[in-house]
Amino acid sequence: MEQLYDEFIRNKGFVMEANGVTVDKSELNSNLFKFQKDIVCWALAKGRAAIFADCGLGKTLMQLEWLNKFVNELTVKCL
Numbered sequence: 001m002e003q004l005y006d007e008f009i010r011n012k013g014f015v016m017e018a019n020g021v022t023v024d025k026s027e028l029n030s031n032l033f034k035f036q037k038d039i040v041c042w043a044l045a046k047g048r049a050a051i052f053a054d055c056g057l058g059k060t061l062m063q064l065e066w067l068n069k070f071v072n073e074l075t076v077k078c079l
Contacts, residue, residue: 016046016048018045018046018047019046019047019048020043020044020045020046020047020048020049021044021045021047021069021074022041022044022045023040023041023044023069025037025038025041027069028040028041028065028069029061029065029068031061032058032061032062032065033058036057036058036061036062039051039053039062040062040065040066040069043062043066044066044069044070051063051066
């Protein structure tokens with residue numbers, strides 16, 4: 001029974017392929033800290049990503065910069 005459950009759990013896993021873009025950190029908003037630029041670059045490379053940063057770490061600025069790159073520079077429509 002345990003072996004069947006382990007196989008069941010293994011079959012549920014998947015790896016989401018990155019379908020984003022690579023952006024040089026120097027092209028990002030200069031108001032971002034280095035760790036924020038790292039997160040934005042990661043999210044841009046993934047294409048679809050959620051930024052789960054703690055309170056006060058600048059999620060809004062990171063998300064706006066992510067959106068700015070997609071809408072203005074990569075001409076992708078976003079909500």
